[in-house]
Amino acid sequence: MMMLQHGSTQLLCLTASSGVPLFTRGASKQLPFSVIGSLNGVHMFGGGHGVVLSSCETEGGGKVVWRVFQDSMMLIVVSGGGQDGAGDSKEDEVRLQRLLENVWSCMVLVLGQDELTNVRNVERLKRDLRSCFSLIDQLLEDRQEGILGNLTHCADSLLPPNPTLLQEAVDGFAQASDSEFGCLIVHGRIAAATEKWWRLAPPEVVLLSALIRSLSASGSASCDYPVFLPQGSPTVAHRLLRFQLLPGADVCVLCGPTPSLHSAESGMVGRFWTPLVETLRDCLAVGEHSLPRSVSLRPDVLALLLINRETRRSVSCVRTSTNRPLGDPPLPSKARCWEILKLFYIFSTTRYFNQEETLCVSPEERAQRANTDDFVLGFSHQPLQCYLVTEECKSYGLQTPQHQLFLLAPLSVPTFALRTVATQTLSDIVGATGF
Amino acid sequence: MAHVSPSSGSIIVADWHRCKDSKEYFSKILHKKRRKNFGLLESPVMPPHVAVDTVHYKIFLSGKSGVGKTALAARLAGLNIPNMHYETTGIETTVVYWPVKLRENGRVLFFRLQLWDCGENALRRFDHLLPACKEQVDAVLFLFSFTDRTSFDDLSNQIAKWTGAPVVKLVVGTKFDLFMHCDVAERDVRNFQETWSVPVLRVGGEVSDGLGDVASLLNCLAEHLWASGLCISQTPFTAGDRDCTLILT
Ligand SMILES: Nc1nc2c(ncn2[C@@H]2O[C@H](COP(=O)(O)OP(=O)(O)OP(=O)(O)O)[C@@H](O)[C@H]2O)c(=O)[nH]1
Ligand SMILES: [Mg+2]
Numbered sequence: 033m034m035m036l037q038h039g040s041t042q043l044l045c046l047t048a049s050s051g052v053p054l055f056t057r058g059a060s061k062q063l064p065f066s067v068i069g070s071l072n073g074v075h076m077f078g079g080g081h082g083v084v085l086s087s088c089e090t091e092g093g094g095k096v097v098w099r100v101f102q103d104s105m106m107l108i109v110v111s112g113g114g115q116d117g118a119g120d121s122k123e124d125e126v127r128l129q130r131l132l133e134n135v136w137s138c139m140v141l142v143l144g145q146d147e148l149t150n151v152r153n154v155e156r157l158k159r160d161l162r163s164c165f166s167l168i169d170q171l172l173e174d175r176q177e178g179i180l181g182n183l184t185h186c187a188d189s190l191l192p193p194n195p196t197l198l199q200e201a202v203d204g205f206a207q208a209s210d211s212e213f214g215c216l217i218v219h220g221r222i223a224a225a226t227e228k229w230w231r232l233a234p235p236e237v238v239l240l241s242a243l244i245r246s247l248s249a250s251g252s253a254s255c256d257y258p259v260f261l262p263q264g265s266p267t268v269a270h271r272l273l274r275f276q277l278l279p280g281a282d283v284c285v286l287c288g289p290t291p292s293l294h295s296a297e298s299g300m301v302g303r304f305w306t307p308l309v310e311t312l313r314d315c316l317a318v319g320e321h322s323l324p325r326s327v328s329l330r331p332d333v334l335a336l337l338l339i340n341r342e343t344r345r346s347v348s349c350v351r352t353s354t355n356r357p358l359g360d361p362p363l364p365s366k367a368r369c370w371e372i373l374k375l376f377y378i379f380s381t382t383r384y385f386n387q388e389e390t391l392c393v394s395p396e397e398r399a400q401r402a403n404t405d406d407f408v409l410g411f412s413h414q415p416l417q418c419y420l421v422t423e424e425c426k427s428y429g430l431q432t433p434q435h436q437l438f439l440l441a442p443l444s445v446p447t448f449a450l451r452t453v454a455t456q457t458l459s460d461i462v463g464a465t466g467f
Numbered sequence: 468m469a470h471v472s473p474s475s476g477s478i479i480v481a482d483w484h485r486c487k488d489s490k491e492y493f494s495k496i497l498h499k500k501r502r503k504n505f506g507l508l509e510s511p512v513m514p515p516h517v518a519v520d521t522v523h524y525k526i527f528l529s530g531k532s533g534v535g536k537t538a539l540a541a542r543l544a545g546l547n548i549p550n551m552h553y554e555t556t557g558i559e560t561t562v563v564y565w566p567v568k569l570r571e572n573g574r575v576l577f578f579r580l581q582l583w584d585c586g587e588n589a590l591r592r593f594d595h596l597l598p599a600c601k602e603q604v605d606a607v608l609f610l611f612s613f614t615d616r617t618s619f620d621d622l623s624n625q626i627a628k629w630t631g632a633p634v635v636k637l638v639v640g641t642k643f644d645l646f647m648h649c650d651v652a653e654r655d656v657r658n659f660q661e662t663w664s665v666p667v668l669r670v671g672g673e674v675s676d677g678l679g680d681v682a683s684l685l686n687c688l689a690e691h692l693w694a695s696g697l698c699i700s701q702t703p704f705t706a707g708d709r710d711c712t713l714i715l716t
Binding site for chain 2: 142159160162163165166169247250251252253254255256257258269271272275276277278279281289292293294297301302305306309312
């Protein structure tokens with residue numbers, strides 16, 4: 033059965049206890065009510081027999097993933113599968129699992145856990161859930177190139193040319209706002225943050241980045257948004273204050289009842305940031321590359337994703353114009369490189385490398401949902417490197433205790449040279465930036 | 468398109484953006500024929516020999532969910548207007564710079580209008596948001612939608628809540644372009660305007676040239692703010708000089 037068009041994804045939300053539909057998002061053509069009912073029914077049937085149905089595949093290459101959160105809400109995602117030949121069903125499943133986790137976190141972020149778990153009035157809940165649609169649709173579309181945090185749960189970062197000045201300003205600004213949590217986001221990526229910001233749970237850091245990105249994209253000058261932190265403060269809202277310093281550069285703090293948006297803006301923004309206008313412009317000039325010019329990458333690197341496993345941060349870039357010698361096969365487009373990078377990340381982390389589990393799931397649940405192949409569990413050791421050659425490019429993964437590097441190279445690079453390219457790239461970046 | 472109440476144009480030059488002598492000022496708020504988006508650290512910069520004061524105002528957008536507050540803020544600032552209704556889940560402010568020429572003495576001023584937009588449902592869920600919007604506010608725009616009768620009928624209630632407050636009050640009717648679904652008759656609007664003696668402006672439709680669509684609304688707002696008397700003139704903090712001066716008109 034093919035339930036949805038290829039490439040489209042639909043999200044369903046129902047109450048877990050009684051299966052009352054709360055909302056659906058995504059896909060232009062909605063699934064008929066009877067299908068929604070059956071999807072819920074089959075999960076309940078399993079539940080009645082002590083079986084947790086977590087995913088299934090349709091003959092047409094579609095995929096369904098179920099997940100119940102806090103015993104109160106059921107999220108189901110249905111995917112038409114096969115986005116332009118992207119990945120097999122395992123890659124799809126990981127992507128969809130992540131999507132459900134992220135959607136739930138969004139709901140908690142906006143509404144708080146109490147409202148979602150103690151449902152007194154379903155109609156009212158339905159109405160309130162509408163306030164989450166902006167973030168949920170953004171997750172479903174997943175259109176923003178170069179942002180991988182939703183998948184990796186590592187914070188997309190940008191390494192500024194002048195980190196010390198920015199760090200001091202963020203620290204000072206946060207302190208003056210009676211807050212320990214502050215960060216500077218440039219082109220949607222964290223350029224500097226207070227120590228406490230980095231101590232938020234990694235999925236929260238990623239979620240806040242996503243919220244700030246969407247606020248920043250609207251072009252508004254400042255915001256005062258109530259937010260719940262899914263892990264740190266699921267029942268008490270904090271205030272997220274955001275100030276657009278320059279278009280594309282936003283400073284944010286998480287704070288309590290004070291200061292007011294007005295007083296923070298008129299009293300502090302200019303004081304801390306006016307002296308740094310040029311530094312901020314330099315930082316904006318780094319652009320989507322997330323790496324300063326002091327890092328010179330080898331010409332045979334097409335794209336890369338570098339994760340610091342300890343700090344749960346990542347930098348990534350796709351290079352636009354690598355000169356291609358005549359006669360070489362065409363290089364994948366920029367958008368395609370981002371897609372391949374994501375797929376290769378999932379490929380490597382499900383088959384060979386550890387995917388650091390950062391989510392609060394119970395151990396039993398984790399075992400049920402284990403994405404890691406039995407194949408890997410059979411290993412007596414941890415693979416350190418892996419590679420994959422496809423018709424489009426060559427991919428290489430490298431793992432050290434501190435880092436994971438995922439790198440794409442053109443087909444013209446000999447396979448035996450990939451390891452050298454990767455190790456050298458890793459040391460180039462770490463050497464120049466201390467990342 | 469915005470249509471202004473007839474009384475306007477007595478204090479500031481109406482349609483000044485069409486005059487030649489306004490070019491050098493309006494060019495500072497444009498970039499590649501579109502409106503320029505200013506970060507908080509930026510402001511329109513005139514050459515040193517052209518001294519222009521900037522006057523700062525805080526404007527609150529009031530109106531029920533879906534009436535078009537976020538869309539209006541985007542329209543006035545020349546930002547992309549959302550075509551879907553996504554609830555605003557907190558306060559968002561948008562800064563609009565607008566050059567104005569005073570009729571009386573030909574003096575030019577930059578109005579810095581900071582529009583405070585807070586989602587109606589967020590206002591209801593969180594008590595601290597409304598006081599934040601009201602703090603030191605200079606004007607309130609009461610929005611209703613031409614396609615939603617109840618939003619129009621509720622105006623008097625909304626305005627009554629602000630009786631006695633020393634703020635400029637204007638009413639803006641949104642979705643004027645959706646005349647097929649119009650639910651508020653012209654006659655009702657005229658009656659309302661007479662009863663409350665509050666100007667009613669109309670907006671809606673595609674944004675075409677960036678300035679003409681918003682000029683009448685922004686000029687009307689600027690005029691009422693200026694006429695209201697006291698304002699705080701503040702050179703923007705990018706200039707490095709943050710002394711405040713009071714100007715009495
Ligand atoms: N045709 C037309 N549509 C409009 C106009 N103004 C707003 N809309 C649409 O109306 C919907 C709601 O507008 P918003 O500006 O998001 O509503 P809001 O008042 O901010 O609502 P809350 O944030 O929930 O309080 C959006 O889909 C807009 O595109 C208009 O003048 N004409
Ligand atoms: Mg809104």
